[in-house]
Amino acid sequence: MKETRHKHIRKKRKLRKGRVFFLLIVVVLIAAGAFAFTQYKAGLNLAKTSGDMQKIAKFNGDPQTKKNVENILLLGVDSRGEANSRTDSMILVSVNKDTNKIKMVSFMRDIYASIPGYQSYKLNTAYYLGKVDLLKKTIQNMFDVEINHYALIDFKSFEKLVDIVAPNGVNVYVDHDMSENIGVSLKKGEQTLNGKELLGFSRFRHDNKGDFGRVDRQQKALEALKKEAMSPRNFKNYPKLLGAIQGYVQSDLTDQQELALMLSIIKGGNPDITRLTIPVQHSYEYGYYPQAGSVLNINIEQNQQALDKFLDS
Secondary structure, rough: HHHHHHHHHHHHHHHHHHHHHHHHHHHHHHHHHHHHHHHHHHHHHEEEEEEOOOOOOOOOOOOOOOEEEEEEEEEEOOOOOOOOOEEEEEEEEEEEEOOEEEEEEEOOOOOOOOOOOOOOOOHHHHHHHHHHHHHHHHHHHOOOOOOEEEEEEEEEHHHHHHHHOOOOOOEEOOOOOEOOOOOEEOOOEEEEEEEHHHHHHHOOOOOOHHHHHHHHHHHHHHHHHHHOOOOOOHHHHHHHHHHHHHHHHHEOOOOOHHHHHHHHHHHHOOOEEEEEEOOOOOEEEEEEEEOOEEEEEHHHHHHHHHHHHHHOO
């Protein structure tokens, strides 16, 4: 009888402990949800109060031919308050959710391109003439590549997003001293850069590599930013980042698609990134046209083959 009573008491204690543990989990989940929500709203309000809320442009994205591979055209512009501007960077980001591999293809802005409905100009002029849709058509006509979505960010917004996702800075190797026309002064060597400095690093082109060096630094900056964003210490910044993206980044991706893409990359761990620049080596020559200025005349077939091989590998 006494033993039965002790068993009953022990059972009640276990039940109490189980309830306490369950309640603790519920409290933690509620607190985490509340934190995530308030941070999301803080990021969204940050863009609203700075007047940087983006309007979605007309965009006819291609249907995905590969279920788990998305090709996103990432565009960087320096609007400086102007209604029309040219794209300073054009990068096709191909995300494979199965392998967690990311491929980045940078298109040089000085490529001499046949723009539908217009005479030939530099590739970045397509955005000036007809926004994202015309730029997409121009790239597709030249390279026959699938583009499912787009994301466009102004340089000032890029600075702010970097400081949100990586408040401790981003580690990059600066190949030499840089200061001309970038608004910051950078010293050669391993440096930890804030948003403004990382943008300056990405935009610098006053060396013997010119625009090719600038494109290479853009890719390196994005890769370094990815590495920092994937650091566990910065996971807590994701809700605020997601909120800020709604205001700072113009895209045809819905909130749910952006979240799903972010979670897919996080779930797969630190993604492997490979890079390509178009035009590839030995496939272009410099030229000049009165309406376009100095350009890159490229071998379209050679570059199309290089692009296909890179994306399919």
